[in-house]
Amino acid sequence: MSATATTAAPSRTASLVGTGLVAAALASGATAAVAAAGSAAGISLDVDGAPIPVPGFAMLTAVFSVIGLALAVVMSFKARRPRRTFVRTTVALTVLSLVPDLIADAASATKALLMLTHLVAAAIVIPAVARRLAR
Secondary structure (H helix, E strand, C coil): CHHHHHHHHHHHHHHHHHHHHHHHHHHHHHHHHHHHHHHHCCCCCEECCEECCHHHHHHHHHHHHHHHHHHHHHHHHHCCCHHHHHHHHHHHHHHHHHHHHHHCCCCHHHHHHHHHHHHHHHHHHHHHHHHCCCC
């Protein structure tokens, strides 16, 4: 029985990481697509007078998705209810991530587009990773 327990944890972790990385890649593409569509529709990507390049949306989404994935891995080992803890934590962090967009020196449409990209990424990554965590 202990052999099963020792092989189950790495297998679960590998599944969690694999799913998380796929979700991060999908979210990165989605946020870049949303930013590109917004730009094509005439929404400025300028914040504080400097443009945010469309690939920057993908890069930052990937970075923060991997940080979220790292949180999920830690929670899978440390939290009594990993799924619930992960969802609550990441939803709170997503809400907090909207604050800089609200106070940024940018047009209202730009702020809305920035917030939309955060919500798109969260809608892809959080459920995908949460499904791989124990209840």
